[in-house]
Amino acid sequence: MNNTNYFLLRRLHSLLGVFPLGVFLFNHLLTNSSAIVSAQFFEEKVALIHSLGPLLPLVEAGFIFIPLALHIALGVYIALTGKSEVGRNLPYGRNWAYAFQRWTGWIALAFIVYHVVHLRFLHKPHMYDIPFSVELGVMFTEMPVALFFVPAYLIGGLAVIFHFANGLCTFCMTWGITVGPQSQRIMVWVALAVGAILTLLLVTAIIAFIQIGLDPQFGTEEFIQPLRDVHGGGD
Amino acid sequence: MPEKITVKIKRQDGPGKEPYWQTFEVPYQPNMNVISALMEIRANPVTADGKKTTPPSWDDACLEEVCGSCSMRVNGVARQSCAALVDQLEQPIVLEPFTKFPVVRDLMVDRSSMFEALKRVKAWNPLDGTYDLGPGPKVDPDTQDDMYSYAKCMTCGCCLEVCPQVNENSPFIGAAAIGQTILYNTQPIGKALASERLEAHMGPGGVGDCGNAQNCVRVCPKDIPLTTAIAALGRQLTWHTIKNFFLR
Ligand code: HEM
Ligand code: SF4
Ligand code: SF4
Ligand code: FES
Numbered sequence: 001m002n003n004t005n006y007f008l009l010r011r012l013h014s015l016l017g018v019f020p021l022g023v024f025l026f027n028h029l030l031t032n033s034s035a036i037v038s039a040q041f042f043e044e045k046v047a048l049i050h051s052l053g054p055l056l057p058l059v060e061a062g063f064i065f066i067p068l069a070l071h072i073a074l075g076v077y078i079a080l081t082g083k084s085e086v087g088r089n090l091p092y093g094r095n096w097a098y099a100f101q102r103w104t105g106w107i108a109l110a111f112i113v114y115h116v117v118h119l120r121f122l123h124k125p126h127m128y129d130i131p132f133s134v135e136l137g138v139m140f141t142e143m144p145v146a147l148f149f150v151p152a153y154l155i156g157g158l159a160v161i162f163h164f165a166n167g168l169c170t171f172c173m174t175w176g177i178t179v180g181p182q183s184q185r186i187m188v189w190v191a192l193a194v195g196a197i198l199t200l201l202l203v204t205a206i207i208a209f210i211q212i213g214l215d216p217q218f219g220t221e222e223f224i225q226p227l228r229d230v231h232g233g234g235d
Numbered sequence: 236m237p238e239k240i241t242v243k244i245k246r247q248d249g250p251g252k253e254p255y256w257q258t259f260e261v262p263y264q265p266n267m268n269v270i271s272a273l274m275e276i277r278a279n280p281v282t283a284d285g286k287k288t289t290p291p292s293w294d295d296a297c298l299e300e301v302c303g304s305c306s307m308r309v310n311g312v313a314r315q316s317c318a319a320l321v322d323q324l325e326q327p328i329v330l331e332p333f334t335k336f337p338v339v340r341d342l343m344v345d346r347s348s349m350f351e352a353l354k355r356v357k358a359w360n361p362l363d364g365t366y367d368l369g370p371g372p373k374v375d376p377d378t379q380d381d382m383y384s385y386a387k388c389m390t391c392g393c394c395l396e397v398c399p400q401v402n403e404n405s406p407f408i409g410a411a412a413i414g415q416t417i418l419y420n421t422q423p424i425g426k427a428l429a430s431e432r433l434e435a436h437m438g439p440g441g442v443g444d445c446g447n448a449q450n451c452v453r454v455c456p457k458d459i460p461l462t463t464a465i466a467a468l469g470r471q472l473t474w475h476t477i478k479n480f481f482l483r
Contacts, residue, residue, distance in 0.1 A: 001438070001439065003434060003435075003437040003438035003441075004437055006437060006438050006439055006441075006443070007436075007437035007438070007441070007443055007472065007476070008476075010443035010444075011443070011476075078446075080404065081400065081402075081404050081405040081407075081444070082399045082400055082402070082404075082405065082446055083399055083402040083404065083405075084399050085397055085398070085399045085448065085450055088311060088397070089310075089311040089312050090397055090450050090453065090454075092449065092450065092453050094447065094448055094449035094450075095399075095448050095449070095450050097448075098399055098446050098447065098448035098449075099399075101446075169447075170446075170447040173447050173462070173465065173466045173469065174443075174447070174466075174469050175469055175470070175473050176466050176467060176468070176469035176470020176471070176472070176473050177466075177470075178466060179463055179466040179467050179470060180460075180463050180466075181460075181462070181463065184462070184466075
């Protein structure tokens, strides 16, 4: 491969991780955590996204699917060229962070593939009948599936959050933004703050859908119909 | 004061041969280092269970931590064996050759990949001829200090040995050559080749293959600010690419 192209691909991978993927992650968790207000409020946020109409698939492709696919393809290649030094007498934070960046990458890959296939492709066609907040309420409270979905979303979400927050630190090193050890240390605190905020949003969202699922009215027509109405009524 | 010390060595009879372990007992002497223990074994190559064997091979030269040739894994830590004092080591002392370079024999490895890396990034000042060129350009003391911190590199290979990105699946050239790139890109005469060095880093194996694990800077016996060099080179490449884009 031509030298410049190799370099540009490495930098593309790094850039895509922060923009748009990191920005999308923040926005996505913000939308989902809004369900803590009410199922109604959350469905209104979903409807807002769908008000893009025919533009939505373009936005999804351009800002999410294509960047994600590129980051994953390059990330898998990069991960396969590394060989963790954990367990070889190097008890340093960044040595662990390097290994976790790869491990969380693999967890994120498995989780994102499952998550997108389930909710975006299998469930979305039915969202006018079974709104997302209802599907998620069932997933997070009905036994025994909740025993799988709650930990899966918690672990998958935390993996993506660690991967993104640590990625912010390495992004700043890769591009030469934080050059010396002091600025790199300060960046760790910034990343911890970003990670803490995202974790708060993730946990809020999970609690929100558990609460919705535990609502005494949950599952009744009186509960579901107003949510369908947010999207312009059922089929 | 112990009578004897125990040394366990990972041996290998030649390139591509199967490695095997041997344990030796060496009479203790005050202020011994790993090299003097190895010399005792060489003088009397008999294993702890009384078997006569071949004398172990290793590299050394300066015996004062400036040439880097005696580097190996001592109790799992990449370091210079001449500077590894027996009194400060846990027993048995386990000696292994570096794992990121081909083994020549026993504890001796072939580090020519590091010299190839220095050639790739043109780690020299482009000066030719034997005639007097007059005094060199003036360098301010701060820059001199910066340059000196990189000039101490002895190509020992510790930084490559601990790097997760240096392995048989990756062409990464490692941190030492990145430090030298920054040294010669700072040096007023070396600067003449700065953009060639940056181009050399853009391909597979260049600084882009670093994964920011920062083990290199932790183990460098010369305290070379390798991770600062890595990010500084990242910054030079960022500007180099932007500049080239607008110049084309
Ligand atoms: C929501 C999903 C993801 C986000 C937000 C994300 C974000 C990031 C960010 C910000 C970086 C730092 C780039 C740099 O060091 O310059 C990064 C690096 C990395 N990502 Fe991802 N990523 C995601 C998914 C994945 C997946 C699924 C993989 C697959 C294994 C992956 C593999 C990697 C690897 C190996 C690195 C390290 C690159 C290096 O150090 O050179 N990522 N990611
Ligand atoms: S940078 Fe340090 S660890 Fe690496 S080869 Fe030079 S002296 Fe050895
Ligand atoms: S910072 Fe880069 S060069 Fe240094 S050990 Fe980590 S991956 Fe290797
Ligand atoms: S013999 Fe030169 S560094 Fe050990």
